[in-house]
């Protein structure tokens with residue numbers, strides 16, 4: 001079933017469209033099922049309701065671990081590279097992974113966690129974070145990983161939304177030159193979370209922490225004592241595997257739900273085919289397990305494929321901007337998967353940080369998370385790939401579970417900044433504002449998908465209607481991605497960016513409404529409007545227009561306080577890059593903010609602001625243009 005030529009790709013694609021059930025039956029039969037499925041697929045995009053591999057029973061961890069033990073128990077699952085290059089590196093074999101996951105799974109059971117319970121994981125990038133995900137999956141608990149850069153209030157919101165029973169965390173985290181307190185964030189969050197009965201704390205940095213008696217336990221006291229084997233819970237294909245919160249155009253982040261069977265089949269299939277990973281290769285994805293890329297292509301996809309990977313705790317610029325390249329040489333990484341924002345930042349640091357390293361082990365490069373501009377693509381291709389490594393520009397989303405549009409490494413002819421062609425099973429369509437299909441090539445429109453693939457979002461946790469509204473109601477009968485897209489003369493796809501009120505900052509999805517609501521919490525803020533603007537390194541930056549009363553204090557001090565407020569409420573990733581204090585916002589007579597105008601000003605394009613005659617007070621536009629940051 002592996003694709004090894006462009007003909008194979010074409011055949012697989014046609015098969016997947018003409019007979020999806022037959023195609024996916026064959027792919028799924030390569031896994032270990034406790035009981036086979038009785039029907040491959042049942043779906044409608046109206047309610048929506050999608051089920052794959054119906055009645056099938058499995059446990060994803062048996063497929064990630066146990067299945068590989070007979071042949072490769074001593075093979076390395078993870079090479080752990082710590083933040084500090086002189087720190088303690090670790091290698092974890094598949095057998096060790098099995099034992100560590102089982103011990104933790106048994107500890108969770110002892111804490112009363114049972115099938116279906118939610119467990120929050122708030123941890124830095126250390127092997128224990130992966131053990132934590134798999135330990136949950138082993139016993140049928142649903143993990144909700146929260147990126148360990150989110151604030152206490154964001155963490156609390158996520159814990160409350162799905163009523164987590166246990167939190168897995170660490171004392172602290174090393175990130176570059178910084179020592180970050182993790183446990184104290186959890187403590188603050190838990191002041192408002194009544195569902196949590198226990199916190200298991202892995203001692204990682206040795207920083208002093210408060211342990212709440214009866215609630216908090218040290219990982220190192222509990223886990224090593226537990227048995228190193230744990231039966232894998234029998235899960236239905238459609239039982240929940242995990243919840244991962246992500247931002248949208250409105251409201252609070254929503255809990256995207258993925259289920260066991262389809263997610264397993266799709267992440268493994270796409271990992272093996274897109275990267276063309278073979279036994280003996282070494283894969284490194286630089287994402288954090290707090291994002292979907294970490295879920296699908298650090299934890300699940302590679303382990304399902306029995307791969308060896310690097311797990312990196314640090315940041316690309318510590319101790320200097322050569323760190324990625326040093327790690328590639330150290331471990332002889334063959335496949336390297338990162339985000340355009342990192343590529344641009346390392347390009348800006350200069351070639352002096354690249355040339356000391358050979359990088360001759362590399363065979364495949366990948367990009368994910370945001371559009372890669374042609375210049376960054378060429379730099380990556382020339383200086384890192386030495387013009388011999390294909391770059392797979394993989395387009396996908398938290399909601400899609402796995403990559404949907406992407407080249408197949410070494411097989412799909414590349415075109416810089418294009419995600420190229422849909423993977424087998426993926427049926428993209430472009431539509432206009434009214435939902436009419438835009439046919440033919442050399443066209444542009446809103447990207448939708450018209451047929452389910454196995455790892456499509458099943459629901460948004462606790463609020464199915466929100467899932468319907470967000471993804472399936474804009475265009476009848478279609479999954480709407482929120483992205484704009486071009487299709488060139490050869491049918492290649494190029495993602496142009498979000499068409500909704502979501503901004504993509506350094507590959508992180510941020511909802512403008514969320515940032516506005518954090519800014520509005522400041523006592524001196526009357527109202528705010530947030531838009532994205534082009535940023536050389538981050539892809540997009542955050543531009544906030546803020547109305548403050550005329551009595552408000554010194555504006556520079558106010559701006560600093562606003563940034564602190566956003567840090568506190570969401571986390572540093574959402575902090576505005578630019579803040580402009582204004583006396584009013586451009587609103588229509590019905591009170592709607594005309595974001596089009598604000599976006600244009602933030603982009604620095606004030607030559608043609610379009611029709612402003614419908615504004616309640618057109619003079620605010622002049623003031624906004626004059627005060628541009």
Ligand code: PRX
Pocket residue numbers: 246291292293367368369370371372393394395396397398399419481482483495496497498504507508509
């Ligand atoms: O706008 C697209 C952009 O990232 C969004 C999804 O963000 P998230 O759910 O956080 O998942 C990121 C990692 C899969 C998309 O709607 N995006 C992701 N990959 C690409 C991309 N934009 C252009 N090219 C890509 N390769």
